[in-house]
Amino acid sequence: xxxxxxxxxxxxxxxxxxxxxxxxxxxxxxxxxxxxxxxxxxxxxxxxxxxxxxxxxxxxxxxxxxxxxxxxxxxxxxxxxxxxxxxxxxxxxxxxxxxxxxxxxxxxxxxxxxxxxxxxxxxxxxxxxxxxxxxxxxxxxxxxxxxxxxxxxxxxxxxxxxxxxxxxxxxxxxxxxxxxxxxxxxxxxxxxxxxxxxxxxxxxxxxxxxxxxxxxxxxxxxxxxxxxxxxxxxxxxxxxxxxxxxxxxxxxxxxxxxxxxxxxxxxxxxxxxxxxxxxxxxxxxxxxxxxxxxxxxxxxxxxxxxxxxxxxxxxxxxxxxxxxxxxxxxxxxxxxxxxxxxxxxxxxxxxxxxxxxxxxxxxxxxxxxxxxxxxxxxxxxxxxxxxxxxxxxxxxxxxxxxxxxxxxxxxxxxxxxxxxxxxxxxxxxxxxxxxxxxxxxxxxxxxxxxxxxxxxxxxxxxxxxxxxxxxxxxxxxxxxxxxxxxxxxxxxxxxxxxxxxxxxxxxxxxxxxxxxxxxxxxxxxxxxxxxxxxxxxxxxxxxxxxxxxxxxxxxxxxxxxxxxxxxxxxxxxxxxxxxxxxxxxxxxxxxxxxxxxxxxxxxxxxxxxxxxxxxxxxxxxxxxxxxxxxxxxxxxxxxxxxxxxxxxxxxxxxxxxxxxxxxxxxxxxxxxxxxxxxxxxxxxxxxxxxxxxxxxxxxxxxxxxxxxxxxxxxxxxxxxxxxxxxxxxxxxxxxxxxxxxxxxxxxxxxxxxxxxxxxxxxxxxxxxxxxxxxxxxxxxxxxxxxxxxxxxxxxxxxxxxxxxxxxxxxxxxxxxxxxxxxxxxxxxxxxxxxxxxxxxxxxxxxxxxxxxxxxxxxxxxxxxxxxxxxxxxxxxxxxxxxxxxxxxxxxxxxxxxxxxxxxxxxxxxxxxxxxxxxxxxxxxxxxxxxxxxxxxxxxxxxxxxxxxxxxxxxxxxxxxxxxxxxxxxxxxxxxxxxxxxxxx
Numbered sequence: 009x010x011x012x013x014x015x016x017x018x019x020x021x022x023x024x025x026x027x028x029x030x031x032x033x034x035x036x037x038x039x040x041x042x043x044x045x046x047x048x049x050x051x052x053x054x055x056x057x058x059x060x061x062x063x064x065x066x067x068x069x070x071x072x073x074x075x076x077x078x079x080x081x082x083x084x085x086x087x088x089x090x091x092x093x094x095x096x097x098x099x100x101x102x103x104x105x106x107x108x109x110x111x112x113x114x115x116x117x118x119x120x121x122x123x124x125x126x127x128x129x130x131x132x133x134x135x136x137x138x139x140x141x142x143x144x145x146x147x148x149x150x151x152x153x154x155x156x157x158x159x160x161x162x163x164x165x166x167x168x169x170x171x172x173x174x175x176x177x178x179x180x181x182x183x184x185x186x187x188x189x190x191x192x193x194x195x196x197x198x199x200x201x202x203x204x205x206x207x208x209x210x211x212x213x214x215x216x217x218x219x220x221x222x223x224x225x226x227x228x229x230x231x232x233x234x235x236x237x238x239x240x241x242x243x244x245x246x247x248x249x250x251x252x253x254x255x256x257x258x259x260x261x262x263x264x265x266x267x268x269x270x271x272x273x274x275x276x277x278x279x280x281x282x283x284x285x286x287x288x289x290x291x292x293x294x295x296x297x298x299x300x301x302x303x304x305x306x307x308x309x310x311x312x313x314x315x316x317x318x319x320x321x322x323x324x325x326x327x328x329x330x331x332x333x334x335x336x337x338x339x340x341x342x343x344x345x346x347x348x349x350x351x352x353x354x355x356x357x358x359x360x361x362x363x364x365x366x367x368x369x370x371x372x373x374x375x376x377x378x379x380x381x382x383x384x385x386x387x388x389x390x391x392x393x394x395x396x397x398x399x400x401x402x403x404x405x406x407x408x409x410x411x412x413x414x415x416x417x418x419x420x421x422x423x424x425x426x427x428x429x430x431x432x433x434x435x436x437x438x439x440x441x442x443x444x445x446x447x448x449x450x451x452x453x454x455x456x457x458x459x460x461x462x463x464x465x466x467x468x469x470x471x472x473x474x475x476x477x478x479x480x481x482x483x484x485x486x487x488x489x490x491x492x493x494x495x496x497x498x499x500x501x502x503x504x505x506x507x508x509x510x511x512x513x514x515x516x517x518x519x520x521x522x523x524x525x526x527x528x529x530x531x532x533x534x535x536x537x538x539x540x541x542x543x544x545x546x547x548x549x550x551x552x553x554x555x556x557x558x559x560x561x562x563x564x565x566x567x568x569x570x571x572x573x574x575x576x577x578x579x580x581x582x583x584x585x586x587x588x589x590x591x592x593x594x595x596x597x598x599x600x601x602x603x604x605x606x607x608x609x610x611x612x613x614x615x616x617x618x619x620x621x622x623x624x625x626x627x628x629x630x631x632x633x634x635x636x637x638x639x640x641x642x643x644x645x646x647x648x649x650x651x652x653x654x655x656x657x658x659x660x661x662x663x664x665x666x667x668x669x670x671x672x673x674x675x676x677x678x679x680x681x682x683x684x685x686x687x688x689x690x691x692x693x694x695x696x697x698x699x700x701x702x703x704x705x706x707x708x709x710x711x712x713x714x715x716x717x718x719x720x721x722x723x724x725x726x727x728x729x730x731x732x733x734x735x736x737x738x739x740x741x742x743x744x745x746x747x748x749x750x751x752x753x754x755x756x757x758x759x760x761x762x763x764x765x766x767x768x769x770x771x772x773x774x775x776x777x778x779x780x781x782x783x784x785x786x787x788x789x790x791x792x793x794x795x796x797x798x799x800x801x802x803x804x805x806x807x808x809x810x811x812x813x814x815x816x817x818x819x820x821x822x823x824x825x826x827x828x829x830x831x832x833x834x835x836x837x838x839x840x841x842x843x844x845x846x847x848x849x850x851x852x853x854x855x856x857x858x859x860x861x862x863x864x865x866x867x868x869x870x871x872x873x874x875x876x877x878x879x880x881x882x883x884x885x886x887x888x889x890x891x892x893x894x895x896x897x898x899x900x901x902x903x904x905x906x907x908x909x910x911x912x913x914x915x916x917x918x919x920x921x922x923x924x925x926x927x928x929x930x931x932x933x934x935x936x937x938x939x940x941x942x943x944x945x946x947x948x949x950x951x952x953x954x955x956x957x958x959x960x961x962x963x964x965x966x967x968x969x970x971x972x973x974x975x976x977x978x979x980x981x982x983x984x985x986x987x988x989x990x991x992x
Contacts, residue, residue, distance in 0.1 A: 296991060297425040299984040300588070301362035301417065304427060305374055306977050308360070308413045320595055321587040322360070322427045323580055324457045327468030328480050329353060329433030332499035335535035336468055337361065337430050339573040340580075341418045342544050343382040345371060346430070347396040353442075356399040357410040358453065359430045366419030373398075374415040382420065408446040411453050424581035428466070429457060434480045451483070458487040462591045464583055465494040467527070471504035471514065481523045491526025493587070495580060501532045501571075502554050515565040528583065531576045532566055548573075589988065596981040603974045610967055621972045622960050629729040629960070630946045633736055637939045639716045640709075645927055651712075652923040656704045663692065664915055665787055670874075673881065673908055674839045681907050689762045689914075698755040702746050705926040709934060710741050732959040736949070740941045747937075750929050757925055761918040765910055773892040776913035781885050783912065788878040795871050799824050822858045823849070823868045831876050839877070841869050881908065 300320075307318045327333040334346045334355060341363060347354045369382040371391055380391040395414065402412040409432050432450050443449075458465055467484045469475070488494045498504070498517055505511060516522040518530040534551040536542060551572055560566045569575055610619060620628065672684035717733055767773050800817030801809065813821065826849050831837060841849075846862050853860045888906035895906060949955050 295364055295425075296984070296987050297362060297364040297427070298417070299980065299987060301360075301374075301415075301427055303977060303980045303984060304360065305415050306973065306980065308415070319460055319462050319591065319598075321462040321464060321584060321591060322429055322457075322460075323464045323466055323584055324454075324460075325428055325430045325466045325468065326454050326458065326480055326484065327433060328470065328478060329435050331433065331468045331470040331480070332535050333430060333433060333468045336466075336497060336499060336533065336573065336576075337428060339533070339535050339544065339547065340424070340428070340577045342420055342423060343369065343371070343418065344388055344544065345382070345391055345395070345416075345418065347392045347399075353408070353433065353435075354396075355430055355432045356408065357402045357432070358413045358457070359395065360413050360415045361428045361430065362415075362417040363423050363428065364417070364419050364425050365421065365423050367421065369420035371416060371418045374417065382418070406443060407449070408441075408443045409449050409453070411449075411456075424577045426581045426584040431457060434483065436479055454483060455487065458484070461493075462587055463493065464580065464587060466580065467494055467496050467525070469496065469498050469517070469523075470500055471498045471517070471532070472500040472507060475513070475517065475522055478523070481525045485523075485525035489526070491520075491528060493583075494525065494527045495576075495583065496520070496523075496525070496527040496530045497576060498530070498532045499535055501558075501560070502534050505558060505560060511560060511565060514560060518566060518570055529579060530570060531579070532560070532571050533573045533576055535573065592981065592985060592988070596978065596985060599974055599978045599981065603971070603978055606967060606971045606974060610971065613967075614964060617964070619968045619971055621968045622956055622965055625728065625960050625965060625968075626732070626950060626956055629732050630950070632729065633717075633733055633942060633946065634939075636716045637713070637935075637942050640712060640935045640938070641931070643712060643931075645931070648708075648927040648930060649920075649923040651708055652705060652926050653919050655708055656701060656922060657919055659700050659704055660697065661783065663696070665783070668692070669908065669911060670839075670877070672911075674877070676836075678905050678907055685907075685911055690759075693755060693759045693762060697758055698751050701754060701758070701922050701926060702751060705930060705934075706744075706746055708926075709930060709938065713737065713741075713938065728960065728962055728965065731961070732949070735959055736942060736945050739945045740938060743941045743945065744934075744938055747929070747933060754922070754925055758918055758922055761921045762914050764917065765914065767892070767895070767910065767913050770892050772913065773895070773909070774889070776909050776916055777885055777889055779916045780909055780912035781882065784878050784882050784885065788875065788882070791871060791875045791878060795824070795875065798868065798871065819858055819860060820864065820868055822853055822856065823860055823865055824872060826852055827865070827869050827872050831872065837873070839873055841866060884908070 304318075304320060304322060307320065325333050325337055334348070338344055338346060341361060345361075346359070371380045371382055372378065373394070380387040382388060382391075395416070398414050399410070402410040402414070404410065413429070431454050434450055434454065435447055438444060438446050457463060465484055465488055467480060469478055469481065484494055496518075498514070501514065504514055513522065514532065518532055520527060520530060534547070534554055536547060537550050555561050555566075555571045558566075561568065561571060668685060668688045672681045672688070675681055675684060714737060717737060767776065798817065799821040800813035801811040805811050806813075830845070830849065846865050849865055850860050850862060884906075885908075888909050891906045891909070895910075949959070
């Protein structure tokens, strides 16, 4: 809409000139809105917009259409009628504009109101807690189940209003009693300034869900203190009546709450339970406490050498032996889950128990998939037996207790969420059957858990024994001097009340005045009736009945919020989660910084290697070792047979030469030679030869296995696997046993090979002569070396190398010269010297001034004759090279009787056949059995964490392990913190 400025002048009907704030502009009339053009013509006095332009001296202006007159004067008929019609049309247009304005107002109000409503809804929705964590509680069959539930029956099960009214106290009577108290106060009788209110610690733990209990506590304290101050019997009676009335009211409310809780449990079971096709077969989301427990499990398995300490909160249960620690834990867990004994140590290692709420009362170990139903006695017995077995297994030989943690999760309806660690009981004396360091070990384990600044210490004290006998209180006061994270629990209060002559000592204990330690709160509980077979439900009933009838509570020595394990469980759970919320983010930051430091170290030291932890490195080494074992199957048969034949001859050659060939050859008779050879070969085959052959085959397999592993080691293999490979090789060889059934068959094969004397062709004859010649030359070299060592250096070595003979060597040299002259005179001398010959040689040497012992003469003769015989045998071997023709035609010629050649042929053929047999057994059976043994050894090593830690070592391995653990801990902590924030 056009707004005409001050001092506007009409130049022409087709244009409008206006000045606003010193700005002059021109607006063509044709571009104006028709309504604006009508306004312009009316005020400028031009009734005909098509007429020639004219000027007017009147200065007119207006601000908006709302300032126009509602009813303009009706003009006379004539020239002004047309102008009147235009004005009439203008009023219609103005009415339409007003209607349009109303529509926009309504539309804007609707849009703005909708936006405001949406914003208010979003703010209200943000104020509601997040129930997404409990989606698993509502399964898919809820609507089906709701149709099956009889609501009328459920309504009838609820208490009637009349019954509830009966449970309510008599307010008129209570009013009269309070009026009486008021009158006493107004009369100037003061209750005294010594009335003891609850301390700040008690106020922290008075977060009970029952407001009636709080009112009862205050009233009970007031009544008790009033009873101390007033001495008049009438006043005392009224106060006692008031106190009894309040106690009865408390009991009524307590019973009502218990009944409602019981009914609530039953309803929750109906909703949460499902058949086999229901919720247990679905993957449910982990709860908050389960996430936190996983972090603690990882930290408990973490290497103790790592420098980052575990400061995450948990509830540490400590106490003297047999003080009732385990019983308190069982009452909180609502099941008899721990092994029990009378006076003996049962808790031999820390037990971490993760408590959480669930539809079924079950227990499960972190490394097992079995669920123990805690509502069945047989499952409870099995669970206790399993815990005892795990404790005994964790204790090393020669020790009594262990620091290894056993992790257990317990779920059930109404269980408070927390993580508790039950420690071995503190002892004062080491008894028979215990290790000498048991006391110190228990103290060190307890201190290790309690020195965590975020750990909540649940100090258990036996109320039935003298307080001066307590050991754990001094230990706790050292770890937490200010008592900011300690909760004191007095057990066996029922026995204490009976045995103590002054019950006020119990009051001193729970008020923190008897022990030197300070605590966050004090509780008194009853965890048993005197029998280990009592059920938890009966113990709870007994505990409630005891405190309801106990004068400790009636006389005000104990406050209502300080008694029963139920209140204890609520208080410990509240403190635990408060500590978790205050410290978990700080611990997450610590692990984040540790991760950065470790990653930086890895990048600087191992930039081109992947971060493989010990398990991943073991798998890599396992594959390499199996590849090396498979390579044994690629060895050629020729290689196997050559190695086996060579090693077998090295093993049996000495026996063949010394025990078979030489004794037979020295007989100088063909028939005697063959007979002696056959007998000795038969004996050798029956007793020694098969065993020697199997030993050779087994050693050959080991050497080839070690050779392949050494070859792989040189092919850019990681030296971090050297210890592991060596251990696998030794253990596999140790476990491998040769198939004994092959022994008998090998004996038959060898016996048949040695019995054959028929050399069929000249190449076999030549091969036998070559084999015999090589063997004899080898023995001759050995004999020459022995003689040289006996007589010392010859004249050339003495002159060139400046060496001298020892006196013994000089005597042997003279003896050798004398015996050489004897052999030259008797070339066909036998292998043994006669006694007269020994005497002759000794006298000849004495004549030259050499004193010789007869034994030395015989030893020297043995070596000299051996050399003499080998020389003759080699000469005969050369003659037999042309003797195959005579052998084939069975000619009898004394010079060409080559029985020794036949013997060596038989030995050589036996070696070839034996090597072939052993090769077949190796390739067909033993290599596969060795491969199987290697796999078994690797599997055993893979399951033995301690073994892997010993065999795969080094900074690289430890750094990769630390990186893996820290990352896992950080990820778990971040997931837990995110879930914790959602729960807030």
